[in-house]
Amino acid sequence: MPESRFSRKTQQAIKKFTDRIEPFRAFNKWIDAIAAGSITRKALVYYGVGGIGKTRLISELMSDLEKRNNINGTAVNIIFASMDVNEYNSPSTVLMGLRKQIKFPCVLFDYGMVKYMSSIGKNADQIKEFIPKNSVIWDITGDILEAIHIPVGLIDKIAIKLREKYSIQFKEYHNEIEAIDSCKRNPEELSERLPHLLGIDISVAAKNKNSMFSIFLDSYESLYRRQTFQLSNGDPDEFIQELLLSSEKTLFVIGSREYIKWEQKDPSWNEILDQHILDYLSDQDSDYFLRSVPIPDESIRKSIIESSRGLPLYLDLCVEIYLRNKNNSLSAYDFLIPTNEIIPRFLSHLSEDERTLFTALSYIHFFNFNIFEILIRELNIPIALSDFEEITDHSFVLKVENLDGIYKVHDNFYEYVINNPTVSGKSMIMDKIFSGIINYLNDNKKSIPYESMVVFYPNVMNLLSYLPEPSIAVGEKFIELSIYLIDAGYWNTVGAISGQILKKRPQDERIQFLFAVYLRRTGRLENSIKMLESINTENALFGNYKDYISYFKADTLRVMGRYSDALKLFIEISEKNNNGSDKELYLKCQNQIGDLTFLFGKFSDALGVLESACTEGNVNSILFAETLRIEGHIYRFNFMLDDALGKYINAMELARKFNILGLQGKLYNNLAESYCWLDPDKALEYGEKSIDINKNLNAPVEYGKTYAAMSIASSMKGDFSSSLKYSDLALSTQEQVKYLGGIVYAYGSYCFMYIKKGDKDKFLDYYNKMKKLVGNLGALEYTMLPYYLYLNAPELQDISKNIQWIDYGKTLEVVKSILKI
Structure with a gap:
C-alpha cells in the first residue's frame, strides 16, 4: 500500500436525478465500510465523457448523504470542490477551499498555512481573506486582526501562540511540527507538507467527534490541464494523493473525464482506488x-x-x-431526433426572445446577474430582471461553485451554439454583446474582483474570433482593459486569449499588439519587438491608444539593452502627451525616463525626473508605487540601502493594498537585491518569495535577477556551492531571454563569489566579461564599482567623476566594508 511521504432550490422535474444503480451501490459499499471501521480510506472514481452526468451523480450522492445524516451512528462531514473553478489555481488554494468547509479546529494545517502564507509575503490583513472564522488563530488573536493592519512579523508570533495553546496536539505530532519549522521560510517545502497536515487534522476530528469525512472532487481533469499545476515538480495531483494517504476515516469521491493512472507508478494504489466508468444511461x-x-x-x-x-x-x-x-x-414521432440535432430542436421550441437570450448566454459561456442585465438591455429582450433565477434553473445552466453568483452554460450546449453558423444575425448579436460587456468590465474594472475578471475577460474577448472589426471606441475599451490586466500581473490571461484570437484574425494589429506585450512580459523579447515593429503606429483603429504601441516598443528595447533607442522613444511619447492628452501615459513615460536616466549613471538627474512627475498631481497609486520602486533602485546602486528599503517597502504596501501581483513579484526581487548586502538570510527569504511569484507569473527577467541576488547573499554567508548554483541559474535564465542587463548582474554575482572565495583568476574571467558587456551597453558602469575597488583599478578615477553619485564618499565606505578592504 502507498504511504504518505511525511507519515438550488428544490429541483424541478427536468432536473430530477436519473438513478444509477451501480454507482450508488459502490458508493454505499465504501461509505458503510469506512463507517464500520473495516477500512480507513478509499478513493471512489467516476469517469466518463463530458455530459455523461458526473456532476449530477456527485450532487445526488451528496444530497443523499446529507439526508442520511449519519451512517450507523457515525456522523458524516461532507466537503466539496470543483477543480475547474478559477479560484483553485494552486494546491494551496484547493486545500484552503477544503479547509474552509471543516467545522472543527485544524490546528496543524492552520499552523502550517500561517507559516506558508508568511513565507510568500502575505500579511495578517491578507490572511484574513483565507483563514476561516472557526480557525484557532481567531481564538488567539481575538479582535486584533479585525481591527488593525498587522505587520508580517506578527504572523510568526501567532504561530508560536498556537503551539502554546494547543500544546497537547503539538506534542503528539511534534515530528510534523519540527518538519514544518525546519522548512524555515521555504514556500515550496512548506506547500508540500500542507496536504499531510490537513489529512492529520481530518483524522483527529474524525476520531474525536465519532465522525467520518466524505470529500467530493469534481472536474478532476482540470488539475492536469491548468498551467499552474503543471509547474510543480511532481504529478499535478500529487498533493491530492498526499491528502488521501494522510486522512483516516475518509472516502474520496472523484469525478473525472479521464481514468486516474496512479497505479502506473505504484501498483499498490489499486488497493485504494476503485474506478467506475460512467457509461451512457441504460x-x-x-x-x-x-x-x-x-x-x-x-x-x-x-x-x-x-x-x-x-x-x-x-x-x-x-x-x-x-x-x-x-x-x-x-x-413518439416528434421525438425521433438525431442526437446531434437535439440542441437545435430545443432552441426551435423557444420563443424568439428566449432563443436570443440563451444564444447570447452561450456566446459568453460564463455570466452573472450584471451581465444578464446587460444582455437583455443591449439586445432589447423583453424579459424581466426578476426572471434571472428561473433562467439559471434550466438544466443546461450550471452554478460555478465558490465563485459567488457566477453561472456557466453547459459545455456541450455552448460548443454547439458558438460554432453554429446558421444563427440569424449572429454577428450583430455578438457585436452588441461584446461592446456591452467590454464596456461594463472596463468601466467597473477596479471594483470587479480579479478572480471574476479572469473568468469573464477571456470568454468575452473570444467573441473577436467570430466578429468583423470592432469599432474604434470599442477597441479603445478592450485595449484599456487588457493593459490594466497586464499591469496587474495577468499577462498570461491576456496572452492566452490573444494568441487564440490571432489564429482566426492574424492580420488584426490590435490583437498582435496585445500578444506582443505578453511576449515581452514573458521574456520572449526578439519575438515581441519584431511584432511591435510590424504594427502601424498610425493605425486609426487604436484610437487614443496609438502611442501605447511605441510605449511598449520602447519598453521592450529597454529590456533588450538598447537603452538610447528606448530613451529617445519615451521622451518623444512624453512630450507628445505632456499637455494632458493622456496623463497616465505621460507619467508612465516619466517613470521610464527616470529609470533609463539612472542606468546611464545620472542618479541626480533621474531623481529630479521622478520627483517632478510626482508633483504633477493626480498620480494614481500604482504609478506612484512604481515611481517609489525606481527611486529605490537609485539608492540601492548608491549602496544607500536603508533608503532603498524604505522606498521598496512603501511601494510594497501599495502593491498589496491594490493586489497588484506583478508589482509584488518585482518588489520581492528588489528586496532580495538590497538585503543581499545587509542581511543574507533575509535576502534568501525574500528571494524565495520572488521566485515563487515570478515563476507563477512566467516572468523570467525578474526571477533571473533574483538568482543573482541570492548568489551574492550565499557568498556573504560563505556558502559557495549555493552561490555557484544561483549564479549559474541567473546566467542561464537571462541568456535564454537575452536580457543583457540581467547578464551583467549574473556576471557580477560570479565576480563577488570569487572575491569572497579568494580565487582571483576566476574573478578576472568574469570581471572581463562583465566589463566588456557594460562597455557595449554604454550603461550600468556603476555596477563595476565593487570590482574596480577590489582591483584598485585606474577606472576608479573615471567612475568617481562620470557617475552622479548621491554621496560618493559614503558609497565608497559601504562597499569597502562589504569587501572588507
Whole structure:
C-alpha cells in the first residue's frame, strides 16, 4: 500500500436525478465500510465523457448523504470542490477551499498555512481573506486582526501562540511540527507538507467527534490541464494523493473525464482506488427518469431514449421540449431526433426572445446577474430582471461553485451554439454583446474582483474570433482593459486569449499588439519587438491608444539593452502627451525616463525626473508605487540601502493594498537585491518569495535577477556551492531571454563569489566579461564599482567623476566594508 511521504432550490422535474444503480451501490459499499471501521480510506472514481452526468451523480450522492445524516451512528462531514473553478489555481488554494468547509479546529494545517502564507509575503490583513472564522488563530488573536493592519512579523508570533495553546496536539505530532519549522521560510517545502497536515487534522476530528469525512472532487481533469499545476515538480495531483494517504476515516469521491493512472507508478494504489466508468444511461435508467417527469406515454419515452442515447443533458432537453408542448397532441414521432440535432430542436421550441437570450448566454459561456442585465438591455429582450433565477434553473445552466453568483452554460450546449453558423444575425448579436460587456468590465474594472475578471475577460474577448472589426471606441475599451490586466500581473490571461484570437484574425494589429506585450512580459523579447515593429503606429483603429504601441516598443528595447533607442522613444511619447492628452501615459513615460536616466549613471538627474512627475498631481497609486520602486533602485546602486528599503517597502504596501501581483513579484526581487548586502538570510527569504511569484507569473527577467541576488547573499554567508548554483541559474535564465542587463548582474554575482572565495583568476574571467558587456551597453558602469575597488583599478578615477553619485564618499565606505578592504 502507498504511504504518505511525511507519515438550488428544490429541483424541478427536468432536473430530477436519473438513478444509477451501480454507482450508488459502490458508493454505499465504501461509505458503510469506512463507517464500520473495516477500512480507513478509499478513493471512489467516476469517469466518463463530458455530459455523461458526473456532476449530477456527485450532487445526488451528496444530497443523499446529507439526508442520511449519519451512517450507523457515525456522523458524516461532507466537503466539496470543483477543480475547474478559477479560484483553485494552486494546491494551496484547493486545500484552503477544503479547509474552509471543516467545522472543527485544524490546528496543524492552520499552523502550517500561517507559516506558508508568511513565507510568500502575505500579511495578517491578507490572511484574513483565507483563514476561516472557526480557525484557532481567531481564538488567539481575538479582535486584533479585525481591527488593525498587522505587520508580517506578527504572523510568526501567532504561530508560536498556537503551539502554546494547543500544546497537547503539538506534542503528539511534534515530528510534523519540527518538519514544518525546519522548512524555515521555504514556500515550496512548506506547500508540500500542507496536504499531510490537513489529512492529520481530518483524522483527529474524525476520531474525536465519532465522525467520518466524505470529500467530493469534481472536474478532476482540470488539475492536469491548468498551467499552474503543471509547474510543480511532481504529478499535478500529487498533493491530492498526499491528502488521501494522510486522512483516516475518509472516502474520496472523484469525478473525472479521464481514468486516474496512479497505479502506473505504484501498483499498490489499486488497493485504494476503485474506478467506475460512467457509461451512457441504460434504457432502464432513462425510462425511470422519464416516468418520474412524468411522461406517461411509453412510445414517447422510447423515442426520447433512442434519440438521447443515454446522455443526461439530452434527456433533459427532450423533457423541456415535452413539457413546453405536452398540450399539443405530441406523438413518439416528434421525438425521433438525431442526437446531434437535439440542441437545435430545443432552441426551435423557444420563443424568439428566449432563443436570443440563451444564444447570447452561450456566446459568453460564463455570466452573472450584471451581465444578464446587460444582455437583455443591449439586445432589447423583453424579459424581466426578476426572471434571472428561473433562467439559471434550466438544466443546461450550471452554478460555478465558490465563485459567488457566477453561472456557466453547459459545455456541450455552448460548443454547439458558438460554432453554429446558421444563427440569424449572429454577428450583430455578438457585436452588441461584446461592446456591452467590454464596456461594463472596463468601466467597473477596479471594483470587479480579479478572480471574476479572469473568468469573464477571456470568454468575452473570444467573441473577436467570430466578429468583423470592432469599432474604434470599442477597441479603445478592450485595449484599456487588457493593459490594466497586464499591469496587474495577468499577462498570461491576456496572452492566452490573444494568441487564440490571432489564429482566426492574424492580420488584426490590435490583437498582435496585445500578444506582443505578453511576449515581452514573458521574456520572449526578439519575438515581441519584431511584432511591435510590424504594427502601424498610425493605425486609426487604436484610437487614443496609438502611442501605447511605441510605449511598449520602447519598453521592450529597454529590456533588450538598447537603452538610447528606448530613451529617445519615451521622451518623444512624453512630450507628445505632456499637455494632458493622456496623463497616465505621460507619467508612465516619466517613470521610464527616470529609470533609463539612472542606468546611464545620472542618479541626480533621474531623481529630479521622478520627483517632478510626482508633483504633477493626480498620480494614481500604482504609478506612484512604481515611481517609489525606481527611486529605490537609485539608492540601492548608491549602496544607500536603508533608503532603498524604505522606498521598496512603501511601494510594497501599495502593491498589496491594490493586489497588484506583478508589482509584488518585482518588489520581492528588489528586496532580495538590497538585503543581499545587509542581511543574507533575509535576502534568501525574500528571494524565495520572488521566485515563487515570478515563476507563477512566467516572468523570467525578474526571477533571473533574483538568482543573482541570492548568489551574492550565499557568498556573504560563505556558502559557495549555493552561490555557484544561483549564479549559474541567473546566467542561464537571462541568456535564454537575452536580457543583457540581467547578464551583467549574473556576471557580477560570479565576480563577488570569487572575491569572497579568494580565487582571483576566476574573478578576472568574469570581471572581463562583465566589463566588456557594460562597455557595449554604454550603461550600468556603476555596477563595476565593487570590482574596480577590489582591483584598485585606474577606472576608479573615471567612475568617481562620470557617475552622479548621491554621496560618493559614503558609497565608497559601504562597499569597502562589504569587501572588507
